[in-house]
Amino acid sequence: MNEDTINEMIIKCPACAVEGVAKSIMKEIEIPHFGKVMETTIQCPSCGFKHSDIIALEQNDPAKYVLEINKNNLSIRVVRSQSATVMIPEVGVKVEPGPKSEGYVTNVEGVLTRFESAVKKALNLFEDEESQKNGKESLNKIQELKKGNGTATLIILDPFGQSNIVSENVEIMEIPEDELHDLKTGFSHIEEN
Numbered sequence: 001m002n003e004d005t006i007n008e009m010i011i012k013c014p015a016c017a018v019e020g021v022a023k024s025i026m027k028e029i030e031i032p033h034f035g036k037v038m039e040t041t042i043q044c045p046s047c048g049f050k051h052s053d054i055i056a057l058e059q060n061d062p063a064k065y066v067l068e069i070n071k072n073n074l075s076i077r078v079v080r081s082q083s084a085t086v087m088i089p090e091v092g093v094k095v096e097p098g099p100k101s102e103g104y105v106t107n108v109e110g111v112l113t114r115f116e117s118a119v120k121k122a123l124n125l126f127e128d129e130e131s132q133k134n135g136k137e138s139l140n141k142i143q144e145l146k147k148g149n150g151t152a153t154l155i156i157l158d159p160f161g162q163s164n165i166v167s168e169n170v171e172i173m174e175i176p177e178d179e180l181h182d183l184k185t186g187f188s189h190i191e192e193n
């Protein structure tokens, strides 16, 4: 991956509104067999706020990407935009876009690591017996997959076609109409009464 810093500037922090300390960094990342993505990271040393997002510079159609996770696929490049839903059904984990969701460029192992920390966080938050049991099972499966043991399915659904799994083994399909309708986009919307 080639990275090129395009722009660095000091901005007013979007979280704490302190002027003159938060840094916004824009990077252009060239991903082989995919194209260029723009990564924007905002970091504020004053309040600890950190957010990153990516924008694909080459437009794709809305798509569902399906890849088998196995020991040979851990280093496959994954581009997740802020508006994408990421899930591993066999592990029982799913991340939907929300106001705090981040876009990132990583690999399959990196996606597993992100799910691992999310499950650990949930284990600390939800202390009831069922959540603990389900959480520990998910955690165990994720950790085995990271070691290359077993298989599972990585699914990315992106209504704006900004995400990708860069592999010849990925299955790319259209998002069925009913699934597209149910997808969260991360944008807030107003319910009609």
Ligand SMILES: [Zn+2]
Residues within 6 Å of the ligand: 013, 014, 015, 016, 017, 018, 022, 044, 045, 046, 047, 048, 049
């Ligand atoms: Zn701040």
